[in-house]
Amino acid sequence: MNELLTFSITVFTGFFAIMNPIANTPVFLGLTEGFDTESKKRVARKATITAFIIGASFTVLGKYIFDVFGITIPAFKITGGILIFFVGFEMLMTVKSKVHSLGQKSPDEGIAISPLAIPILAGPGTIVTAMNNVNNTNFLHVDIVIGIFALMIYLTYLAFWKSNLIVQKLGVNMIKVIGKLMGLILAIMGTDMVIEGVKLAFNIPK
Numbered sequence: 001m002n003e004l005l006t007f008s009i010t011v012f013t014g015f016f017a018i019m020n021p022i023a024n025t026p027v028f029l030g031l032t033e034g035f036d037t038e039s040k041k042r043v044a045r046k047a048t049i050t051a052f053i054i055g056a057s058f059t060v061l062g063k064y065i066f067d068v069f070g071i072t073i074p075a076f077k078i079t080g081g082i083l084i085f086f087v088g089f090e091m092l093m094t095v096k097s098k099v100h101s102l103g104q105k106s107p108d109e110g111i112a113i114s115p116l117a118i119p120i121l122a123g124p125g126t127i128v129t130a131m132n133n134v135n136n137t138n139f140l141h142v143d144i145v146i147g148i149f150a151l152m153i154y155l156t157y158l159a160f161w162k163s164n165l166i167v168q169k170l171g172v173n174m175i176k177v178i179g180k181l182m183g184l185i186l187a188i189m190g191t192d193m194v195i196e197g198v199k200l201a202f203n204i205p206k
Contacts, residue, residue, distance in 0.1 A: 004144065011133050011145055014151045018125040021159035026182040027120060028160045030091050031111050039109060039163055044160035046112035051121035052153045055130055057153050058122075061132040073128060074201035080119035081193025087115045088186025120186075121156060122195060 026048075058065065066072070128149050133145050198204070 004140070007022070007133075007141060008013055008144055008148060011148045012151075014129045014133070015126070015148060018123075018129055019121060019152050019156060021152070021156040023185075024120060024155060025159045025163055025166060027186060028116065029163050029166070030182055031087075031116065032163075040163060041161060043109050043112040043116070044157055044163075046109065047116035047121060048153045048157040048160070050113055050117035051126075051156075052150060054118055054122040055126055055149050055153070058127045059130040059134055059142060059145050059149065062127065072201075073124070073199040076127070077124040077193045077197030077200065080124045081190040081195075081197060083119055084193065085187050085190025088183045088188075088190055091183030092180055092187060093183075121153075124197075170175070 028044070032043055035043065066076075083093050130145055132147060
């Protein structure tokens, strides 16, 4: 019992550090700027459900998925990092992102899949964390990892769902400032993922 409790706490801590719902909320606000309340709810729901499906799938079948498609962790980190950097850079420069708008008159809810679901919520860090926690473990440990991941997804959905309340409390100008800061942080996160991927690819010590 103590071993399972320790394992659960370790898994929760790892997922929370990677997926931090509080830190991701300003990113959500920046990407859904101009969306009405219902659109934001749909994006939040689609993003979190998609992220859960991706995370749970890789938890159970990750190694086989990577083997079947010949995907490597370094390549996954580099690709995810480039995408996150691209989105963060456009948020920072106040450019209407192509993944945000695509020139449509109505908001593009496709951002729920990318970049929100992947790579922001179910990105390289999340997937590697999930896969590492189920290596050489039994089905009970797999169930615990999926359950804790589901909890993190639910907390993220709540944070996204209450984003309008955050706007009311902080004000539009503050949200714009936070959006730019989050753009900078996303760009840095993306760069860091690329660096980690290159180090892994060439066995460069950290």
